[in-house]
Amino acid sequence: MVKKGEWVRIHSTVLEAAERTAKLPEDTQACPLEMWTKGFLEADAEIGDEVTIKTASNRLEKGTLIEVNPYWPHSYGKFIPELVQIDKQLRDIMGGGER
Amino acid sequence: MTLAKDYDSVMGRSNDIMKKALGLDYEEFESGSIAFDYEKLMKSTGYTLDEVTKIQSRTGVGNTPLLELRNLTALARKYAKPGFGARIFAKDEAANASGSFKDRRAACAVAHAKKLGYKGVIAATSGNYGAAVASQAAMQGLECVIVQECFDSRGVGQPEIIEKARKCEALGAEVVQLTVGPELFYSFLSILEDRGYFNASLYSPFGIAGVETLGYEIAIQCREVLGKDPDMIVCTNAGGGMITGTARGLIKAGAKDTQLVAASINLTGLHMASDKQFNMKSCTTGHTGFGVPYATDPDHSDVPRSAARPLRYMDRYVTVSQGEVMYMTEALANLEGIERGPAGNTSLAAAFSLAQDLPEDAILVVSETEYTGAGKHVQPQLDFARDNGVEVRFGDPKEEVPGVSVVLPKDPSFFKYVEADIQHFRKSLIKKACKGHDLKNISDADIEFLVQETKTDTEFVKNVIASL
Numbered sequence: 001m002v003k004k005g006e007w008v009r010i011h012s013t014v015l016e017a018a019e020r021t022a023k024l025p026e027d028t029q030a031c032p033l034e035m036w037t038k039g040f041l042e043a044d045a046e047i048g049d050e051v052t053i054k055t056a057s058n059r060l061e062k063g064t065l066i067e068v069n070p071y072w073p074h075s076y077g078k079f080i081p082e083l084v085q086i087d088k089q090l091r092d093i094m095g096g097g098e099r
Numbered sequence: 100m101t102l103a104k105d106y107d108s109v110m111g112r113s114n115d116i117m118k119k120a121l122g123l124d125y126e127e128f129e130s131g132s133i134a135f136d137y138e139k140l141m142k143s144t145g146y147t148l149d150e151v152t153k154i155q156s157r158t159g160v161g162n163t164p165l166l167e168l169r170n171l172t173a174l175a176r177k178y179a180k181p182g183f184g185a186r187i188f189a190k191d192e193a194a195n196a197s198g199s200f201k202d203r204r205a206a207c208a209v210a211h212a213k214k215l216g217y218k219g220v221i222a223a224t225s226g227n228y229g230a231a232v233a234s235q236a237a238m239q240g241l242e243c244v245i246v247q248e249c250f251d252s253r254g255v256g257q258p259e260i261i262e263k264a265r266k267c268e269a270l271g272a273e274v275v276q277l278t279v280g281p282e283l284f285y286s287f288l289s290i291l292e293d294r295g296y297f298n299a300s301l302y303s304p305f306g307i308a309g310v311e312t313l314g315y316e317i318a319i320q321c322r323e324v325l326g327k328d329p330d331m332i333v334c335t336n337a338g339g340g341m342i343t344g345t346a347r348g349l350i351k352a353g354a355k356d357t358q359l360v361a362a363s364i365n366l367t368g369l370h371m372a373s374d375k376q377f378n379m380k381s382c383t384t385g386h387t388g389f390g391v392p393y394a395t396d397p398d399h400s401d402v403p404r405s406a407a408r409p410l411r412y413m414d415r416y417v418t419v420s421q422g423e424v425m426y427m428t429e430a431l432a433n434l435e436g437i438e439r440g441p442a443g444n445t446s447l448a449a450a451f452s453l454a455q456d457l458p459e460d461a462i463l464v465v466s467e468t469e470y471t472g473a474g475k476h477v478q479p480q481l482d483f484a485r486d487n488g489v490e491v492r493f494g495d496p497k498e499e500v501p502g503v504s505v506v507l508p509k510d511p512s513f514f515k516y517v518e519a520d521i522q523h524f525r526k527s528l529i530k531k532a533c534k535g536h537d538l539k540n541i542s543d544a545d546i547e548f549l550v551q552e553t554k555t556d557t558e559f560v561k562n563v564i565a566s567l
Contacts, residue, residue: 014277014286021106022281028374031252035286036276038268056273057219057242059294074261077479082491082507086429089510094174094434 002045002068009038009070010053010063037061038070102292106282109289117403120291120298122215125403133532133541134548135404137411141347144308146207148351152312155206158238159196161312165320165464166191170434171447175454178512185330185457187450189465190317193439197234197270198227198470200313200341204301205231207309212297213239219296223287223401225249225260226337226384227442227469232299233272242273244296246287249276251377258483259383259441262474279377284401300402301340307406310344311351317464318352328354330461333446333453336361336416337389339397339409345466346412358414362449363390365418365517366501379502381421381484385445390416395527410521410528410553417516420496422506423448428477430511440471441480452514481505525553529563538567 002008015021015033039053039061051065102108109116118124123143128136146154155161168187176184195202205222209232212220219242222232229245236243245267250256256264256276264274275290277283291298300306314332321329332349334342342361349357364386369376371388380386394416397405424441427448432438446465454463473479481491490504495513499506508514529549533541541564549560 015106015282019106020280020282022372024280025370025373025376028279028372031278031374033280033282033286034250034252034278036250037273039273055244056268056271057244057294059244059273059290072261072265074258074265074474075479076473076476077258077482078485080478080481080485080491082481082493083429083478085493086426086507087433090174090430090433093177093511094170 002041002047002065004041004043006041006068007038008041008053008065009036009067010051010061011036011066012063035063037063041065104289106285109285109292112292113288116288116292117298120296121303121402122297123303128404130544133536133545137408137551140404140406141304141308144207144211144304146308148311148315148348151207151308154210155203155309155312158206158235160202160206161195162316163194164191165317165324166437168435171430171451172454174430174434174511175451176459179455182459183455183457184459185454185461185463187454187463187465189443189447189468190313192313192443192467193470196238197230197266199231200310200467201226201228201231202234203309203312204228204306204340205235205299205309208232208297208299208303208305209235209239209241211305212299213241215297217295217297218242219244219294220299221246221287221291221294221296222299222301223283224301226263228301229263229272230266230270233267233270237271242296243271244273244275244290244294246275246283246290247277248279248283250278252278252374255378257378257383258474258479262472265474279372279374281372287401298401300400301338302400302402302405302407304406307340307344307347310340311348313466314345314348315352316348317345317466318349318354321462321464325462327462329357329464330457331358331360331453331463332466333360333362333450333463334466335385335442335445336363336394336409337384337386338393338400339407341466342409342413343407343411359412360449360453361390361409361413361416362446362516363387363418364421364424364445369501376502378487379489381480381489381505382424382441382445385442387418391524395524396531408552410525411551412554413521416519416521416524417449417453418519419445419448419516420499420506421501422496422499423508423514425477425481425505426507427451437468438471439468440475441477443468448514449516452516525555525559526563528553529560530567533564533567538564
């Protein structure tokens with residue numbers, strides 16, 4: 001059970017694939033236009049329920065409840081060995097490689 | 100009565116929604132033919148350069164440092180003919196409140212929204228502009244919604260775009276995230292209509308007037324520190340606002356001889372609206388996918404007439420590769436001790452090789468830097484590229500195929516900008532502007548307008564029209 005007032009993320013479909021009207025490449029045309037946003041849950045609900053939330057800009061928005069206390073999973077990325085090669089190369093060229 | 104909110108109904112009300120959301124009637128500037136009164140549109144902000152400067156300085160925007168990149172200059176000179184290799188400077192726009200030159204545009208738009216009594220602002224952007232609008236809205240006490248094209252159909256997003264969503268939220272905005280597609284405009288309009296917010300468009304005259312202070316500051320700082328105007332300014336080009344505003348500011352400062360070069364990352368071949376190709380690009384802004392269509396058809400934006408009209412001002416248009424920009428981002432951090440994000444480094448990568456064509460006493464200014472951080476850094480972007488099957492390797496950047504490879508220069512001698520055919524873009528603009536008009540009844544005023552639009556002359560415009 002997710003309680004009223006919790007900070008959640010919701011998902012909805014803005015346009016089904018068949019409803020898309022813009023001139024689009026085939027791959028995009030085959031996909032629905034989907035939307036995600038976040039806000040405070042207006043009433044107790046379960047994950048997967050159709051819910052209403054109040055967003056940061058005080059809008060009421062409807063969608064499927066998908067996440068409670070959503071967070072950003074992005075990071076600084078895995079190691080890219082080329083980057084230290086660039087650093088070394090530049091220091092060598094500028095005369096700071098061997099001190 | 101509740102208004103119908105289906106796609107066709109909302110799009111059908113587009114003009115009315117826009118009028119209410121801008122406090123500006125674009126019909127005032129129309130002539131009924133090809134020409135429209137661009138200068139009158141720009142004057143419609145009602146703010147002088149001085150007033151814009153005051154608006155910006157109230158919220159930590161503007162008056163950013165001009166940094167001489169001495170080590171990058173020294174490096175460039177190693178690959179230049181004797182006596183060549185201009186002094187490279189960067190206008191450190193990362194020093195603005197939310198970390199990019201976009202604060203200049205947002206400060207102006209949000210202040211105007213507040214003055215007119217709007218309760219909130221909305222902007223459609225995946226880039227730094229969202230953070231700028233969110234930051235200004237927070238400072239000036241308005242509500243804020245940012246609508247973002249963010250994910251492919253698998254729900255996967257570019258680290259650079261996700262980072263900007265994070266930043267917008269951190270600054271208190273609501274972020275609405277959508278999958279790929281130009282129908283984003285429908286969601287944007289629908290929210291705009293529901294909330295009665297101000298459309299803080301990048302392409303409104305407020306957005307462009309805000310950038311004029313940037314060009315003005317560059318001229319004044321160069322005069323104060325170096326005793327002369329810059330010989331060349333390189334601007335990263337996407338929607339064209341940076342180069343338009345910078346050029347207009349330079350003109351206001353009386354700097355007439357500065358050459359303006361637009362620089363974009365070459366992403367030719369990648370379709371901007373393709374679900375699959377969306378995540379195959381390793382730079383989400385400052386590339387030809389925006390740069391070329393906006394330059395040749397400025398009015399295909401989110402306002403009836405775009406105030407960003409880059410072909411009016413640019414002298415040259417050059418492209419660089421993703422690999423060059425990534426290498427340059429690393430070089431800037433390592434050699435100059437400042438870690439900055441990718442967009443400004445597009446112009447820096449171009450500047451590094453453009454400087455080698457100019458004499459040592461020439462002054463070359465890169466018009467912006469931008470903040471970096473998790474997601475926007477070169478490491479997550481290259482990692483994301485590898486994860487998506489894009490090959491990352493050293494070699495000759497000329498071998499790079501957008502969406503297939505990111506080729507980092509083998510060494511700094513492999514940096515080489517590619518001159519784009521600006522005449523072709525100018526012809527393309529004329530062709531698009533004339534579409535739907537009777538070619539036999541094009542007036543002198545239309546011709547003069549197209550001369551201004553393309554920074555050319557009557558003969559050029561007439562020849563292009565004759566060839567249509």
